[in-house]
């Protein structure tokens with residue numbers, strides 16, 4: 001267990017959280033190496049009985065040291081931009097294990113991915129397919145292509161993170177996919193290698209994923225009859241984590257549920273988990289600056305929506321606890337940041353015993369935390385620390401003030 005309490009003091013592996021805050025300052029992202037590796041291995045072991053590749057969704061947390069850890073385990077990566085591809089390579093990831101998703105791949109990004117030899121483009125439209133073909137032909141290469149189908153299933157998650165319904169912008173309507181596969185198979189510059197889907201994020205039930213898989217398998221059968229055989233099948237990411245009292249399925253549950261559907265299928269199985277690998281492995285530490293009693297009791301902390309956007313953007317609930325006991329009566333506090341927006345709330349009506357200077361830990365911050373941070377209100381982005389046993393490695397420095405105007409120019413004219 002990577003998170004524990006010792007006499008009321010929160011620990012990440014063998015490091016006491018208050019000591020981390022003291023050494024590195026707040027707000028601070030803290031990740032557990034053991035938790036990330038255990039989550040990756042749980043996925044890998046769940047699918048051990050079939051040929052598979054875990055392609056970690058870089059968007060969940062793209063810090064180089066985390067990508068490096070996963071690359072060393074043998075992970076592949078799911079990317080959505082040339083920037084993410086560059087990060088993967090910078091961290092020592094293998095481009096031959098990279099799949100490239102996203103609806104808006106630019107010419108430059110496609111060229112970059114072809115040059116390094118990625119595993120597959122997850123193609124999201126006919127126009128994109130044509131663009132990829134043209135660039136590949138120009139380069140004298142063949143682009144490995146998987147069509148991202150939109151299976152039109154309701155992932156039953158938050159509408160902002162649901163992607164597999166036909167009204168969503170993602171993927172190719174599964175009813176049109178067969179015709180597009182036929183075209184793709186005949187296109188110069190294109191090598192059809194797979195099929196993929198991703199129906200949404202923070203899934204807490206497996207039914208929608210199983211439905212999406214069944215629909216995709218029928219399509220694969222029809223393609224087989226047409227002489228188009230696929231080497232891989234990519235089931236996307238999406239397994240949820242426990243923020244509050246959810247009981248999300250584990251990778252083993254997922255593997256078990258899909259096994260009967262996949263029986264006798266030869267395709268290599270790819271998956272794109274993000275949140276499930278890193279979400280619960282991270283905390284955001286923040287200190288109480290002021291208590292402001294009134295109509296509502298506010299605890300004003302030094303972290304903000306700029307550091308952790310999920311509560312403001314999705315009204316997401318993340319557990320907030322004190323990192324060490326505080327000698328005060330518990331009250332219901334709204335935990336708010338210093339940013340000049342009413343949405344700058346990290347938690348509402350939380351029962352906590354607080355005093356100025358108290359240290360808080362926000363859980364579930366390993367995924368979609370730092371990656372969504374901004375410098376709004378000219379706030380430098382926080383530091384990140386990776387805990388490994390009793391060692392704490394600074395994997396990203398707190399941004400210095402100069403980072404706020406890096407690349408900017410003053411006018412040189414009068």
Ligand code: LLP
Nearest residue numbers: 057101198201202237238272273274275368
């Ligand atoms: N594959 C594709 C094509 C995706 O679009 C995503 C996430 C994933 C994989 C990884 O999904 P995961 O396993 O992490 O659920 N910012 C939102 C989540 C956005 C997810 C976008 N796509 C949040 O904080 O909840």
